[in-house]
Amino acid sequence: MKVTIDGISLDVPQGTTILQAARMIGPEVAPPTMCYYSKLKTSGGYCRTCIVKVTKGSNQNPNPIPKPVASCRTEVLDGMEVQNVTSSEVLEARKGVVEFLLINHPLDCPVCDQAGECHLQDLGYGHGAASSRYEFKRREYEMIDIGPHIKLHMNRCILCYRCVKTAEQITNGRVHGVMHRGDAAEISTYIEQALENDFSGNVIDVCPVGALTDKTYRFKQRVWFTKPMDAHRNCKTCSGQVRLWLKGEQVVRVTRAKMPGMKWSPLFAIHADLIIKKHRIGLLKVPLKFNGIRLYHKTITST
Amino acid sequence: MSAEVHGTQKFDATKRTQIVFSASAMALVQKLISNYPKGKEKSALIPVLHIAQAEFGGWLSPEVMDYVASVLQIKPVEVFEVASFYTMFHLKPVGKCVLEVCQTSSCWLNGAEDIVHYIEKKLGIKVGETTPDGMFTLKVAECLGSCGTAPMLQCGASYHENLTYTKVDQILEQYASEGRPRYYTDLDYTNTL
Amino acid sequence: MATTLLLKHIAVPGIKSLDVYRNMGGYASVEKALRTLTPNQVTEEVKKSGLRGRGGAGFPTGMKWGFLAKPEGVPRYLVCNADESEPGTFKDRYLMEHIPHALIEGMITSSYALGARKSYIYIRGEYFYVSRILQHAIDEAYAAGWLGENILGSGFSHDCYVQVGAGAYICGEETALLESLEGKRGNPRIKPPFPAVAGLWGCPTVVNNVETIAAVCPIITMGGEAYSKIGIGKSTGTKLISASGHINKPGVYEIELGLPVEEFIFSDAYCGGIRNGRKLKAVVAGGSSVPILPAELILKTAQGEPRLMSYESLAEGGFQTGTMLGSGGFIVMDDQTSIVKNLLTFARFYHHESCGQCSPCREGTGWMEKLISKFLSGTAHESDVDLLWDIQSKIEGKTICPLGEAAAWPVAAAIRHFKSEFLELARNKSYVEINHYKRLQPVS
Numbered sequence A: 001m002k003v004t005i006d007g008i009s010l011d012v013p014q015g016t017t018i019l020q021a022a023r024m025i026g027p028e029v030a031p032p033t034m035c036y037y038s039k040l041k042t043s044g045g046y047c048r049t050c051i052v053k054v055t056k057g058s059n060q061n062p063n064p065i066p067k068p069v070a071s072c073r074t075e076v077l078d079g080m081e082v083q084n085v086t087s088s089e090v091l092e093a094r095k096g097v098v099e100f101l102l103i104n105h106p107l108d109c110p111v112c113d114q115a116g117e118c119h120l121q122d123l124g125y126g127h128g129a130a131s132s133r134y135e136f137k138r139r140e141y142e143m144i145d146i147g148p149h150i151k152l153h154m155n156r157c158i159l160c161y162r163c164v165k166t167a168e169q170i171t172n173g174r175v176h177g178v179m180h181r182g183d184a185a186e187i188s189t190y191i192e193q194a195l196e197n198d199f200s201g202n203v204i205d206v207c208p209v210g211a212l213t214d215k216t217y218r219f220k221q222r223v224w225f226t227k228p229m230d231a232h233r234n235c236k237t238c239s240g241q242v243r244l245w246l247k248g249e250q251v252v253r254v255t256r257a258k259m260p261g262m263k264w265s266p267l268f269a270i271h272a273d274l275i276i277k278k279h280r281i282g283l284l285k286v287p288l289k290f291n292g293i294r295l296y297h298k299t300i301t302s303t
Numbered sequence B: 001m002s003a004e005v006h007g008t009q010k011f012d013a014t015k016r017t018q019i020v021f022s023a024s025a026m027a028l029v030q031k032l033i034s035n036y037p038k039g040k041e042k043s044a045l046i047p048v049l050h051i052a053q054a055e056f057g058g059w060l061s062p063e064v065m066d067y068v069a070s071v072l073q074i075k076p077v078e079v080f081e082v083a084s085f086y087t088m089f090h091l092k093p094v095g096k097c098v099l100e101v102c103q104t105s106s107c108w109l110n111g112a113e114d115i116v117h118y119i120e121k122k123l124g125i126k127v128g129e130t131t132p133d134g135m136f137t138l139k140v141a142e143c144l145g146s147c148g149t150a151p152m153l154q155c156g157a158s159y160h161e162n163l164t165y166t167k168v169d170q171i172l173e174q175y176a177s178e179g180r181p182r183y184y185t186d187l188d189y190t191n192t193l
Numbered sequence C: 001m002a003t004t005l006l007l008k009h010i011a012v013p014g015i016k017s018l019d020v021y022r023n024m025g026g027y028a029s030v031e032k033a034l035r036t037l038t039p040n041q042v043t044e045e046v047k048k049s050g051l052r053g054r055g056g057a058g059f060p061t062g063m064k065w066g067f068l069a070k071p072e073g074v075p076r077y078l079v080c081n082a083d084e085s086e087p088g089t090f091k092d093r094y095l096m097e098h099i100p101h102a103l104i105e106g107m108i109t110s111s112y113a114l115g116a117r118k119s120y121i122y123i124r125g126e127y128f129y130v131s132r133i134l135q136h137a138i139d140e141a142y143a144a145g146w147l148g149e150n151i152l153g154s155g156f157s158h159d160c161y162v163q164v165g166a167g168a169y170i171c172g173e174e175t176a177l178l179e180s181l182e183g184k185r186g187n188p189r190i191k192p193p194f195p196a197v198a199g200l201w202g203c204p205t206v207v208n209n210v211e212t213i214a215a216v217c218p219i220i221t222m223g224g225e226a227y228s229k230i231g232i233g234k235s236t237g238t239k240l241i242s243a244s245g246h247i248n249k250p251g252v253y254e255i256e257l258g259l260p261v262e263e264f265i266f267s268d269a270y271c272g273g274i275r276n277g278r279k280l281k282a283v284v285a286g287g288s289s290v291p292i293l294p295a296e297l298i299l300k301t302a303q304g305e306p307r308l309m310s311y312e313s314l315a316e317g318g319f320q321t322g323t324m325l326g327s328g329g330f331i332v333m334d335d336q337t338s339i340v341k342n343l344l345t346f347a348r349f350y351h352h353e354s355c356g357q358c359s360p361c362r363e364g365t366g367w368m369e370k371l372i373s374k375f376l377s378g379t380a381h382e383s384d385v386d387l388l389w390d391i392q393s394k395i396e397g398k399t400i401c402p403l404g405e406a407a408a409w410p411v412a413a414a415i416r417h418f419k420s421e422f423l424e425l426a427r428n429k430s431y432v433e434i435n436h437y438k439r440l441q442p443v444s
């Protein structure tokens, strides 16, 4: 199937979304995303940052699509023509979306653990307007603990649904979800309940903002003062692919590693990209030369 | 957002064990479930929550929702998500009679705000509050499909339309003496309003 | 005498019951369809009739039925949209409450055309008492053999169920309705796939409005050709209009499409003119989401032609000077009405009803409500009008479902036609709430 994005054409297999095609072309034309997470089924479509304009539907039906579409959820049709950065309309609309995402965001980056690896921060710098026109009181929630290891800071949440879908698709005992509706919608367990499951820690990794943070790491360090290092630990349950965040010789945080080319392999079912709690907690504060850890690279460049 | 509406709620496992549908309610629930294909029992969730709300004191406590989840064999969180989405489910205790005055366009054009003020003065409570005797809760609602007979209020399953101050007086008196509204489960064909 | 089809027998005592309904010629369409027509022929008649969806969008019903996927071995469903929550609209309730069998008959005939073994009527929770009336009608229909196995010996079997919602306007959007019917939150689905391919429980599904389904009965009984002669141009047939606001005779009226708007507002056969001798200021012609028009534009188009109650005539002039027929919720405002305050009730409604899935609608609807409130509390600046305009333009078309447009259009139209009222409030901080209740009491 042939698709043209911002004047650049390429062939993609059937079922490819506009976003995936754009990413194949390169970061210059790839729309920014917030809620889409490639490894999850039916993710994306909510935040609307990835909207693009379809100027030609397909060879079969060349009419343009009248409204902008979410590129993460729209599949390519043969002959489709798409505008992203070449359309001022798209850029203007995206600016609007970013503004909407930020009007109720606390903008507390200086005290946020996610700072430095926050998608919303990047998005705001890259695509937003310089100042906010929102003059009203921002939504405020109290911070809550969901279990001993995870902190929920709802003020920062953009309701991307990624953590809910992760829990739904990876664990079989989802206890948190989206409650209430409209601008009162929130991520919650509803009754005091802990996300207690071997894989539950992964919801922290999929959170694009600082709403779900690792309690073992909160406020300990700024990301840019730590040094990431990818490693492997033999494990029967999960992939064992971990990223150790080092302060000197000490492991201060453990997250799942993002290995290039790693697939959601059927062998591990959907667990291939995930790590279990044992590693998240167990590897903390251990010296580097720990048995069972195989270091992949000496150091890797921070994202 | 106030912590009232948001955040986590207390759950009492001992209370939960005492919650069981009455036999007639259970029969209705089973009948509802049979309306859907095998494996799609969850579809009955909303009607079943209506029954639960009528059965267990006019609101849905975490314990009640947990019970509903066990009846339909779904995760409790799925029930919480749904119950908190729809405005007709009360997640906090409410008065015996919840008066919901429609305030959207056509009702406003016909004096809904004045009706609200009248009730506020009469009951001595503000919108969102409950009378000290626990009899009435006053709420405002969005369009209830009664625009041609505005202004109107809903209480339980009953619509009270073409409201005047005198009519409001009568309605309040009637409920105060009967002590409860018509619940959804009270209704049958001959007794639709 | 104007043509009436759906409400023809509304005044007949006992029309709620099956016996009386049958005596007045009810269930003739089921008999005709099951005895003499194939399912495809029924669809063809509906196509010929030119019937357009009465739920708001006005999409040709026959064409929609034609899109229904028919894979082997997969059940198909007909779902009736009785969620009716658009402010200003109460026609479906009126029809179901008084002539429930008109809907049940339509459900059977339409399901036959679509090959649906089961159908569901999703009715808004607040209409619970109406759901009981429908359930009783369904029970009567089962007892008389109109529902169940092998109807009229034709080999066609059908079951019809009623399900109540629990208070959410968004469940009127067809994919949100299907989610709700499946026992989930009423979050609209991301399309494609469309319900015609993957709807209820992933099966091909047609969702139609109550009035659309009821209109199938006269179409089959009289023939699609004859139905298409009623009305005007591409607006065929009759339409139920819910009239409310400052008029002498609010209520539901069945009109033949093409009736002049002026006649509808001022004739004693319909709204009977403006209450208490006041003047007409503005009309919202098709439910809260369609653009409001000032008196001069609702009575006559920008070209000076009389405006008619039809899909085309109301839309004449585009959004610049026109509006839409929508769901037929006709809200009339007299000359003492504050357009800004009325807009606030709409904005509050959309804010309250946003499902919260996508960011422009979740954040934007609340923002608009807060901004509009400023005009009424005397804290607005003139520049707030431009900001409001900009926000609505950034919601419109950027959302998952059309609730974004529904929330943005009324704001845009109010600014387009009544900008001076906003500016006046911003300059003079002069809003005074009038006591509508006292004002509207009949003068004795």
Ligand SMILES: Cc1cc2nc3c(=O)[nH]c(=O)nc-3n(C[C@H](O)[C@H](O)[C@H](O)COP(=O)(O)O)c2cc1C
Pocket: C052, C053, C054, C055, C056, C057, C058, C059, C061, C081, C082, C083, C084, C085, C086, C169, C170, C171, C172, C173, C174, C175, C207, C208, C209, C210, C212, C213, C401, C402, C403, C406
């Ligand atoms: C936010 C929203 C609310 C809607 N509410 C209703 C409704 O209450 N009743 C209805 O029949 N259609 C409603 N619709 C339109 C439906 O999505 C759908 O178009 C309609 O049910 C199709 O039926 P029809 O073709 O018979 O009109 C709504 C649409 C949107 C976007």
Ligand code: FES
Pocket: A032, A033, A034, A035, A036, A044, A045, A046, A047, A048, A049, A050, A051, A070, A071, A072, A073
């Ligand atoms: S990334 Fe596509 S809508 Fe959020």
